[in-house]
Amino acid sequence: MQEFSGTITEFRAFDVRFPTSRSLDGSDAMNPDPDYSAAYVVLGTDRGDGLEGHGLTFTIGRGTEIVVAALNALEPYVVGTSIASFAEAPGELYKKLTWDSQLRWLGPEKGVIHLATAALVNALWDLYAKLEKKPLWQVLAELSPQQIVDMVDFRYLTDALSAEEARRALDRLVPTRAARTAEIVANGYPAYTTSVGWLGYSDEKISRLCRESLAQGFTRFKIKVGLDLPDDLRRATLVRELIGPNAALMLDANQRWDVAQAIEWVKALSVTRPLWIEEPTSPDDILGHARIARALEPLGIGVATGEHGANRVLFKQLLQARAIDFCQIDFCRLAGVNEVVAVLLLAAHYGVPVCPHAGGVGLCEYVQHASLFDYIAVSGSLERRSIEFVDHLHEHFLDPCVIENGNYRAPFAAGSSIQMKAESLRDHLYPSGAVWKSGGTA
Amino acid sequence: MQEFSGTITEFRAFDVRFPTSRSLDGSDAMNPDPDYSAAYVVLGTDRGDGLEGHGLTFTIGRGTEIVVAALNALEPYVVGTSIASFAEAPGELYKKLTWDSQLRWLGPEKGVIHLATAALVNALWDLYAKLEKKPLWQVLAELSPQQIVDMVDFRYLTDALSAEEARRALDRLVPTRAARTAEIVANGYPAYTTSVGWLGYSDEKISRLCRESLAQGFTRFKIKVGLDLPDDLRRATLVRELIGPNAALMLDANQRWDVAQAIEWVKALSVTRPLWIEEPTSPDDILGHARIARALEPLGIGVATGEHGANRVLFKQLLQARAIDFCQIDFCRLAGVNEVVAVLLLAAHYGVPVCPHAGGVGLCEYVQHASLFDYIAVSGSLERRSIEFVDHLHEHFLDPCVIENGNYRAPFAAGSSIQMKAESLRDHLYPSGAVWKSGGTA
Numbered sequence: 001m002q003e004f005s006g007t008i009t010e011f012r013a014f015d016v017r018f019p020t021s022r023s024l025d026g027s028d029a030m031n032p033d034p035d036y037s038a039a040y041v042v043l044g045t046d047r048g049d050g051l052e053g054h055g056l057t058f059t060i061g062r063g064t065e066i067v068v069a070a071l072n073a074l075e076p077y078v079v080g081t082s083i084a085s086f087a088e089a090p091g092e093l094y095k096k097l098t099w100d101s102q103l104r105w106l107g108p109e110k111g112v113i114h115l116a117t118a119a120l121v122n123a124l125w126d127l128y129a130k131l132e133k134k135p136l137w138q139v140l141a142e143l144s145p146q147q148i149v150d151m152v153d154f155r156y157l158t159d160a161l162s163a164e165e166a167r168r169a170l171d172r173l174v175p176t177r178a179a180r181t182a183e184i185v186a187n188g189y190p191a192y193t194t195s196v197g198w199l200g201y202s203d204e205k206i207s208r209l210c211r212e213s214l215a216q217g218f219t220r221f222k223i224k225v226g227l228d229l230p231d232d233l234r235r236a237t238l239v240r241e242l243i244g245p246n247a248a249l250m251l252d253a254n255q256r257w258d259v260a261q262a263i264e265w266v267k268a269l270s271v272t273r274p275l276w277i278e279e280p281t282s283p284d285d286i287l288g289h290a291r292i293a294r295a296l297e298p299l300g301i302g303v304a305t306g307e308h309g310a311n312r313v314l315f316k317q318l319l320q321a322r323a324i325d326f327c328q329i330d331f332c333r334l335a336g337v338n339e340v341v342a343v344l345l346l347a348a349h350y351g352v353p354v355c356p357h358a359g360g361v362g363l364c365e366y367v368q369h370a371s372l373f374d375y376i377a378v379s380g381s382l383e384r385r386s387i388e389f390v391d392h393l394h395e396h397f398l399d400p401c402v403i404e405n406g407n408y409r410a411p412f413a414a415g416s417s418i419q420m421k422a423e424s425l426r427d428h429l430y431p432s433g434a435v436w437k438s439g440g441t442a
Numbered sequence: 443m444q445e446f447s448g449t450i451t452e453f454r455a456f457d458v459r460f461p462t463s464r465s466l467d468g469s470d471a472m473n474p475d476p477d478y479s480a481a482y483v484v485l486g487t488d489r490g491d492g493l494e495g496h497g498l499t500f501t502i503g504r505g506t507e508i509v510v511a512a513l514n515a516l517e518p519y520v521v522g523t524s525i526a527s528f529a530e531a532p533g534e535l536y537k538k539l540t541w542d543s544q545l546r547w548l549g550p551e552k553g554v555i556h557l558a559t560a561a562l563v564n565a566l567w568d569l570y571a572k573l574e575k576k577p578l579w580q581v582l583a584e585l586s587p588q589q590i591v592d593m594v595d596f597r598y599l600t601d602a603l604s605a606e607e608a609r610r611a612l613d614r615l616v617p618t619r620a621a622r623t624a625e626i627v628a629n630g631y632p633a634y635t636t637s638v639g640w641l642g643y644s645d646e647k648i649s650r651l652c653r654e655s656l657a658q659g660f661t662r663f664k665i666k667v668g669l670d671l672p673d674d675l676r677r678a679t680l681v682r683e684l685i686g687p688n689a690a691l692m693l694d695a696n697q698r699w700d701v702a703q704a705i706e707w708v709k710a711l712s713v714t715r716p717l718w719i720e721e722p723t724s725p726d727d728i729l730g731h732a733r734i735a736r737a738l739e740p741l742g743i744g745v746a747t748g749e750h751g752a753n754r755v756l757f758k759q760l761l762q763a764r765a766i767d768f769c770q771i772d773f774c775r776l777a778g779v780n781e782v783v784a785v786l787l788l789a790a791h792y793g794v795p796v797c798p799h800a801g802g803v804g805l806c807e808y809v810q811h812a813s814l815f816d817y818i819a820v821s822g823s824l825e826r827r828s829i830e831f832v833d834h835l836h837e838h839f840l841d842p843c844v845i846e847n848g849n850y851r852a853p854f855a856a857g858s859s860i861q862m863k864a865e866s867l868r869d870h871l872y873p874s875g876a877v878w879k880s881g882g883t884a
Contacts, residue, residue: 060547063512159733258597313727
């Protein structure tokens with residue numbers, strides 16, 4: 001990586017909330033009333049070029065202020081740090097953040113402190129990519145296998161994958177990186193849409209949204225399930241009829257069930273031929289997901305989870321236990337770019353496709369960088385892979401994601417696509433922003 | 443439970459820190475410089491009797507303010523709640539706290555938000571026990587099996603243990619509760635000491651502390667390992683020689699190793715005949731602990747973990763996978779009394795002894811209530827069971843735990859033994875308290 005001059009001298013953390021609970025967008029079996037929000041951090045430098053690193057962690061309303069408090073607790077680790085020291089060893093700064101001997105007690109490596117670490121780590125990468133004047137995915141895809149491996153904390157992973165094994169796997173894909181880059185820039189990365197089937201939508205609305213999505217070129221559709229079986233069966237059947245036999249239908253239960261109930265419920269929905277059941281039970285239940293996966297294997301239904309996957313140790317086990325058929329990383333639940341890369345390496349090692357969690361606010365912007373990098377440098381494959389897409393709140397970003405014919409178009413602005421427009425940030429500050437003063441509900 | 447009048451009207455959360463990093467007490471392979479701390483909450487009522495519910499979550503310095511922020515986010519769930527509604531259904535209020543649809547995103551059920559929930563749930567139980575004028579263990583031990591089961595959130599547990607199975611197991615012990623109560627009050631509950639072997643202690647200090655502990659009646663001793671194998675072997679051998687062949691020696695690695703390294707390291711220490719290896723690797727690694735347990739089984743060395751066990755779903759799996767031989771619940775890492783009871787039920791179901799994590803500040807005071815309740819009503823056994831004891835900071839509590847002849851004496855003051863002396867609370871407030879103004883290091 002390049003050695004830019006300058007030191008991080010400014011650190012500002014914000015509580016930003018969007019009053020999405022005023023509509024039913026984003027409602028599912030566990031989250032009836034989310035206000036899509038972000039703990040947002042801005043890093044400034046003494047370089048005088050005005051470039052800033054922006055990072056956020058997606059939250060859903062109340063409690064965002066707790067993540068902001070955690071961000072402020074991490075400030076001493078970055079203010080005063082030279083950009084060169086980050087560029088020289090991004091894995092070292094990341095490990096300092098996750099291994100602070102006192103803050104670690106609050107996780108370790110999970111929950112609020114990990115969410116805050118994600119926003120901060122991602123802000124560092126955003127700053128660095130802006131300095132290189134490249135999109136984040138390209139910065140990552142140009143790293144050497146050794147540099148990629150050095151980003152990762154292999155502690156607790158070595159019974160599944162060593163740094164040396166990971167490096168060798170990355171080595172094998174280096175000669176073909178350029179071809180895949182050209183191809184994915186030309187064609188885009190496959191997306192699936194979750195916009196059609198939130199709980200609470202009428203059948204009419206579902207039908208209209210399905211037709212619109214088909215017209216836009218989508219071939220993969222996800223709906224929410226888990227509150228009421230007859231209702232789920234009716235809606236899943238409706239969507240299957242609308243999208244036809246060859247399109248992919250995914251079901252998302254948002255952790256609604258116990259293990260036995262999950263198996264029974266999904267079997268009852270199997271007539272609609274879903275590709276996967278997502279979050280059938282507790283995100284922490286590796287053995288439970290494995291049992292569900294074994295029961296659904298004969299039906300050709302895969303198990304997907306990960307948006308609440310706390311850290312790389314959980315993903316390691318989900319993969320070791322063959323508990324998931326689709327690995328759904330989250331760019332802010334994991335501790336940012338470095339830990340996302342760890343899970344990409346693990347998933348590739350086990351041959352499990354990564355289909356990132358997106359939606360909310362900023363997640364679509366973020367995860368396209370992970371999937372592009374995964375395709376070019378880590379897995380080398382698009383098979384059974386797609387990125388979630390939800391058409392929410394993109395208008396607040398300077399470099400919003402772009403969907404063309406059902407694919408994410410590769411972003412080319414410098415950075416990680418996560419910088420919010422100044423006026424959006426200002427108006428949605430909680431509780432002082434204009435949107436909240438005029439009658440928000442959070 | 444009794445229906446007391448009154449409503450919770452006051453909620454105060456504090457950041458309390460003790461400058462323990464000024465000495466090396468409490469140092470281990472992962473925590474070189476803890477400042478034992480607490481996010482502390484006080485609940486007041488409109489009853490006019492001056493009774494308060496006190497609760498705390500143990501932390502180790504930096505970041506305590508984040509847990510206080512999380513406590514404040516939970517305030518709306520308790521202020522305005524009637525004591526009668528808690529007493530009527532303590533499981534319902536607990537579930538409201540852990541299932542807030544927006545705050546849940548920050549865990550779910552893990553990390554900062556869960557630590558804060560623990561302090562608050564425990565404060566509610568402290569208040570209730572004070573109203574009954576009984577120690578918490580006695581309040582719990584007088585509940586009916588159905589009331590105990592109703593405290594617990596069985597969601598995600600039913601593939602291992604249903605409410606009905608748990609109730610039947612509790613039923614069987616009801617007739618003999620009184621006999622066990624009389625016995626444990628007369629004799630106390632076995633303790634083990636961790637005071638002898640913190641990293642950084644000289645051999646001379648270890649020898650002196652071992653002799654003192656033996657003289658005090660201790661027969662179980664734990665030392666910290668994991669930084670340097672030759673040093674560990676020397677210290678473990680020294681302690682084994684000092685305590686004799688029949689005393690129990692436990693080793694604690696505080697998450698220092700990867701799986702293969704843990705197996706290799708502990709095999710090298712097996713000549714000192716340890717009873718268990720504690721926290722050999724990541725607290726999240728169920729499959730890793732299972733592999734370590736299988737490897738050490740032939741050597742007669744058990745695996746212990748749990749002080750960083752995020753929630754009941756993790757413990758369920760550790761038990762299902764036979765990954766632990768000793769279950770180390772933490773009274774504040776789990777979401778307080780209700781989730782502690784869930785894990786006690788699971789451990790009894792799998793026949794695994796519970797040996798709670800203690801030390802720090804307040805944990806010894808807390809966990810004695812869990813173990814007494816476990817013996818009287820849940821497991822009915824003392825076999826292979828003991829409570830950790832560390833002689834730190836007890837002087838700050840109104841009702842400090844008491845060790846007699848190597849056993850915890852059953853506490854009899856009303857409540858959960860966790861109320862700090864007013865002057866201790868005042869002097870250790872961070873950063874405004876006298877102790878910190880005069881030159882603390884946190």
